[in-house]
Amino acid sequence: MFRGVFLAAMIAVFAAGTAMAQETCESKAVGKDGKALAGAAKTSFMKKCTADACATKAVSSEGKPLAGAAKNSFMKKCEKGA
Numbered sequence: 001m002f003r004g005v006f007l008a009a010m011i012a013v014f015a016a017g018t019a020m021a022q023e024t025c026e027s028k029a030v031g032k033d034g035k036a037l038a039g040a041a042k043t044s045f046m047k048k049c050t051a052d053a054c055a056t057k058a059v060s061s062e063g064k065p066l067a068g069a070a071k072n073s074f075m076k077k078c079e080k081g082a
Helices: 002-028 039-055 068-080
Strands: none
Touching (some): 039 068
C-alpha cells in the first residue's frame, strides 16, 4: 500500500517539475536587451533549456545517472512532456 502511494507521489512530483521547468524556460527566454526572444532564437533557447532541465532528472531508481538507451528514452519522454 505504502509503495503504491509513494510511487504515485513521485510521478506527481516529476510531472509538476516538468511543467515548472517549461514555465521557467519560457520566462528565461529573454535577449540581452531585455526583450522576449522570438522565432529561431526562442526555439533554440527553449530546446536547450528543456534538455538541460531534463538532464538533471535522468537518474535511475537507485539514484545513479542513466546512460545509453535508457537515458535517450528518458530524455525523449521528458522533452516531449509526456
